Amino acid sequence: MKRYDALKRIVDSLSNELVVCNLGSPSRELYSISDRNSNFYMLGSMGLVSSITLGIALAQPKKRVWCIDGDGSLLMNLGSLSTIANNQPNNLMLIVIDNSSYGSTGNQKTYTSGKTNLETIAEGAGFESITVIEKEEDIVPSLKSLGIGCHFVLIKTQPGNAQVENVPLLPEEIKKRFMKSLAEKI
Numbered sequence: 001m002k003r004y005d006a007l008k009r010i011v012d013s014l015s016n017e018l019v020v021c022n023l024g025s026p027s028r029e030l031y032s033i034s035d036r037n038s039n040f041y042m043l044g045s046m047g048l049v050s051s052i053t054l055g056i057a058l059a060q061p062k063k064r065v066w067c068i069d070g071d072g073s074l075l076m077n078l079g080s081l082s083t084i085a086n087n088q089p090n091n092l093m094l095i096v097i098d099n100s101s102y103g104s105t106g107n108q109k110t111y112t113s114g115k116t117n118l119e120t121i122a123e124g125a126g127f128e129s130i131t132v133i134e135k136e137e138d139i140v141p142s143l144k145s146l147g148i149g150c151h152f153v154l155i156k157t158q159p160g161n162a163q164v165e166n167v168p169l170l171p172e173e174i175k176k177r178f179m180k181s182l183a184e185k186i
């Protein structure tokens with residue numbers, strides 16, 4: 001399974017959640033699979049997608065918010081794990097697609113290809129709900145079974161990017177339509 005396959009299954013698991021997606025290839029791939037007004041595609045600020053998701057989850061407690069992060073990005077902002085786990089919003093799911101590489105910059109290896117284990121770090125940070133998924137067919141049932149709570153989900157994949165177009169939206173458009181979707185009924 002590659003990131004693109006995992007994203008397809010994540011999309012299959014969605015109902016009306018807000019989705020905040022990591023920059024680069026993950027956002028491009030998500031856009032090509034299923035664009036929604038309630039998808040926020042990051043175009044900068046590598047590492048901060050989980051922090052942005054926490055802010056949205058705290059500000060919008062009646063909405064469920066899913067974060068799609070990557071191993072390389074999360075490794076840049078590990079402090080976010082303890083911030084999320086201690087605030088513990090019950091409407092947040094942090095999904096890390098761990099392909100052990102910096103996919104958007106040429107698939108250089110990250111340290112999750114070596115000794116580093118992100119689910120162990122998440123546990124130490126204080127997450128009480130941790131799920132590790134290694135098989136593509138387990139993604140939909142696993143994500144659908146996780147209800148209210150503050151969840152850390154790690155999906156282990158192979159490196160590699162799909163050949164897809166850039167997201168053809170201006171940053172302002174992404175922000176405006178996402179904010180508009182916040183006003184819609186759940």
Ligand SMILES: [Mg+2]
Binds near residue numbers: 070098099100102103
């Ligand atoms: Mg990666």
